[in-house]
Amino acid sequence: xxxxxxxxxxxxxxxxxxxxxxxxxxxxxxxxxxxxxxxxxxxxxxxxxxxxxxxxxxxxxxxxxxxxxxxxxxxxxxxxxxxxxxxxxxxxxxxxxxxxxxxxxxxxxxxxxxxxxxxxxxxxxxxxxxxxxxxxxxxxxxxxxxxxxxxxxxxxxxxxxxxxxxxxxxxxxxxxxxxxxxxxxxxxxxxxxxxxxxxxxx
Numbered sequence: 174x175x176x177x178x179x180x181x182x183x184x185x186x187x188x189x190x191x192x193x194x195x196x197x198x199x200x201x202x203x204x205x206x207x208x209x210x211x212x213x214x215x216x217x218x219x220x221x222x223x224x225x226x227x228x229x230x231x232x233x234x235x236x237x238x239x240x241x242x243x244x245x246x247x248x249x250x251x252x253x254x255x256x257x258x259x260x261x262x263x264x265x266x267x268x269x270x271x272x273x274x275x276x277x278x279x280x281x282x283x284x285x286x287x288x289x290x291x292x293x294x295x296x297x298x299x300x301x302x303x304x305x306x307x308x309x310x311x312x313x314x315x316x317x318x319x320x321x322x323x324x325x326x327x328x329x330x331x332x333x334x335x336x337x338x339x340x341x342x343x344x345x346x347x348x349x350x351x352x353x354x355x356x357x358x359x360x361x362x363x364x365x366x367x368x369x370x371x372x373x374x375x
Contacts, residue, residue: 237293240270240301251308251318257350260317261335265352267291268333271301277330284322285313317350 249255250263271279271290275297279290288309293300308315314322317337324336324344339348 236298237300238298239303240274240299243267243270243301244303246270247302247306247308250306251316257318257337257339258352261337261350261352264315264323264335265333267301268335271295271299272331274299274301278327278333282325282327284315284325287325288313288315291315 246266247263250260268278268291275295279287279295281287281290288302291300291302292304292309302309302315306315308317310316310320310322312322316322317339319338319340319342321338321342324334324338326334326336328334335351336344337350338344339346339350341348
C-alpha cells in the first residue's frame with residue numbers, strides 16, 4: 174500500500190468520524206433541552222411551577238351570579254348615617270336572602286368561611302354580598318364599623334346569631350351590639366324576584 178493510498182484512507186476515516194460526531198450532537202441536543210425544564214441546574218429555562226396563568230383566563234368571577242338588589246341592601250352597612258344595630262339588621266337580611274336561595278345558612282363556623290358563602294362560594298354560585306364590599310377585610314372577614322370581625326354563630330340551619338364587639342373591640346362585654354332577642358328571629362318572607370339573575374362583574 175503506497176503513501177497516496179494511506180492518505181486517502183486516513184482522510185476518509187477522519188471524515189467519517191466528523192460525520193458521526195455531528196450526527197450525535199444533532200440527535201442528543203434536543204433531549205438535553207427537554208431535560209433542562211426538569212433540572213434547574215441545566216440551562217436557564219423556567220420551571221413549570223414558575224409559569225403563571227394570566228388573570229384574564231380565570232373564570233371564577235364569571236361563574237358567580239349576583240342576587241338582584243344585594244348591592245343596595247348592603248350599601249349602608251357601617252355607614253355613619255345609621256346606627257350600629259341597623260348594621261346587624263342589614264346583615265340579618267342578607268342571611269335571610271341567602272337562606273331563601275340556598276335553603277340553609279352558609280357553610281362554616283368561622284367568619285371568613287361564612288362570608289365566602291355569602292359572596293358566591295356556595296352550591297348555587299349566588300352572591301348576596303359583593304366580594305369587594307369595604308366591610309370585608311383582607312382576610313375575607315366581614316367587619317363592624319370599628320374594624321372588628323363580626324361573631325357569627327349558627328344556632329340552627331336557619332338561624333344565625335350576629336354580634337359586633339362594639340367600640341371596645343372586645344367580644345362578650347357590655348358594649349357588644351346585637352339584636353334584641355325578640356328581634357333576632359329572621360323574617361323569612363323576603364321573596365326572590367322573578368326576573369333573571371344577572372352575571373356579577375364583582
